[in-house]
Amino acid sequence: MATTAQLNLTSDITDDSLNVTTGAKPLYLAGGTTDVNTLTSVTKTLESTNQVDLITTGSVSTTHAYVYIKNKSEDASEFFHITIGSAGAGSPTDTEEIGRLYAGDFMWFPWDVNDDVCITPSVATKMTVEYMVFS
């Protein structure tokens, strides 16, 4: 079994353009070269601005995972707050915000599975999020 991830970045913000490609990087279990072997893929529509646990630590049995999240909205003003911590009945008090995922944006990061990945929609009018977890 093999899973790979590749990121391509292009930018002409600077006069000399920037092009970065990681190449297809294999995803391994923590600290070795054994391929990840578990995949979760979910598409979810949220209809309130409450913070909720999107990916719970209990859903993953390892201490290292890779997470892909995408905001499927096509309205540039709509975003998700992506936080890490414990959502705790809609209270954001014990979470740290990673960033805002605007319409069409995606994020990819390693997750140490110590705290839940939480999400808060900016509007209550049916925002759709897609995520995958490899572990």
Place this chain on the structure above:
Amino acid sequence: MATEAQLILTSDVSGDPTNVDTGLIPLYKAGNENELDQTTGLGRVHLRSTTNKVLFAANAEGNDLAAKVYIINKSDDASLYVTVTINAQTIGKLYGGDFMFIPWSQTDTSANIEVAATNWTSSTGDIPVEYALFHEDTDYLTNA
């Protein structure tokens, strides 16, 4: 000016192969379709400290603005990892070859992105890390 990002995932973990290709996604300023117009460029550091070091210093004025962060562990050793934290909250570990691409909310000046070569020793060698920030905060450098 345009900055675009593309993620390609391939996996045969499940019975049917999984392929995700985001296509080239333009990176916009917060809440509109104006392109990000500032960047740190691509940087590289060699980490040799097990304690957290600030890679990107947060500027609270960037809180409501868009910023995207790219970090890659360039080590060839799959066991060597870099721990990435925001405001002391661990996000995850980048093992040799791993990368991350995330939006960054500079919620306050404590929301620094920090890295540590957590399992570095004098015999492992340095851990090379490359990074870039794309953003719209005109005050960013004043706080760096």
